[in-house]
Amino acid sequence: MFNQVLKQLWNARRSNAWIWAVLLVVSVLLWFALDIIYNYEAAARKPLGYDVDGLYNIELRYNWTTNADSTQDEDNRAIYNLIKDYPLVDKICYYRGDEPFSDNRMYEGFTPHSDSTFTVSTFIRLVSPEFFDVYNVTPIYGSIDSEHWSQGEYPVPVVMTRELADSVFGDASQAVGKTCYNPYYLMANISTNYKVVAVVADQKPFGYSRYEKMIYMPNQPEALPYSNIVVSVKPENRATFAEKFYADMRQPLERGVFYLLGAEPLSARKEAYDLSHGT
Missing domain, CATH: 1.20.5 (Single alpha-helices involved in coiled-coils or other helix-helix interfaces)
Known part of the structure; x- marks a missing residue:
């Protein structure tokens, strides 16, 4: 048949x-x-390379009806300290540049001093020294000295992911202590010199992404108004943190040109972004 x-x-x-x-x-x-x-x-199913459980992005907005004045820097620092001292906040950091779970990306190129013809493009984040502790990013080679994590240091300390360190120096395990520079700044007659102080595990910008090259550099305190403020909250306080934080801090954080919009859990942001980009 x-x-x-x-x-x-x-x-x-x-x-x-x-x-x-x-x-x-x-x-x-x-x-x-x-x-x-x-x-x-x-x-x-591969790890992000950092941890977002219990992390909240404190969303501040600019009040266009208020004119900035000479006290703005003091107001910015006061806002940060008020958030830091809030009883339910465990840890706090601020950063700018490449933003996970969003389309806000920042990248630059870096060249090793051993080969000036070779440039590697990478995504970049400028972070406060507390960032690594808040996001649970630990070095696999080298160490991060919070006391000397500053753009005032020279060479400027940087942290690279393993993939970036492999690309720039050929071997991530030998990258600590080596230096590189930004050729684009050099063409603008700006002297740059960066020293690798630590190498961390590879990282992804969202759940369904492949691992991408990433470099961390010190953020400037004066860049606080243009930075993301992220706090970590202990498990027992997470259920009602966003609502309680907004109710308690809406008035105190209305200082200078900023006002509080809310506290967004990064786990929720990750879930929403993954749903729009995954399967």
Whole structure:
């Protein structure tokens, strides 16, 4: 019976050519779809390289009806200290530049002093020294000295992910203590010199992403108004933190040109961004 069906199909192969063409196209599309799903899900099962559980982004907005004055720097520092001293806040940091779980990306290029013709592009974050503790980013090589994490240091201390250190220096395990520079700044007659103080695990900007090169540099205190403020909250305080923080701090944080919009859990931001970019 089966052989008879095959024989009939073969005899009518010219008139059934469109069926075989459709089957071929469908097979290719299914293979392509399954390959995408497999790679997305395989990427989602790899760690981010940092931890966002219990972290909240403190959202401040600019009040356009208020004119900035000479006390703005004092107001900015006061706002940061008020958040830091809030009883339910465990740790706090601020950063700017490349932002995980968003389309806000910042990248630059870096060149090792050993080969001035070789430039590696990488995403960049400028962070306060507390960032690594808040996000639970620990070095696999070298160490991060919070006391000397400053743009006033020279060479400027930087932290690289393993993939970036491998690309720039050839071997991440030998990168600590080596120096590099930004050739684009050099073309503008700006002297730059960076020294690797630590190498950390590879990182992803969101759950379904591949690992991407990343460099961390010191953030300037005066850049606080343009930075993201992130706090960590202990597990027992997370259930109602966002609502309680807004109720308690809405008035105290209305200082200078800023006002409080809310506290967004990064786990919720990650989930929303992953849903829009994953499977």
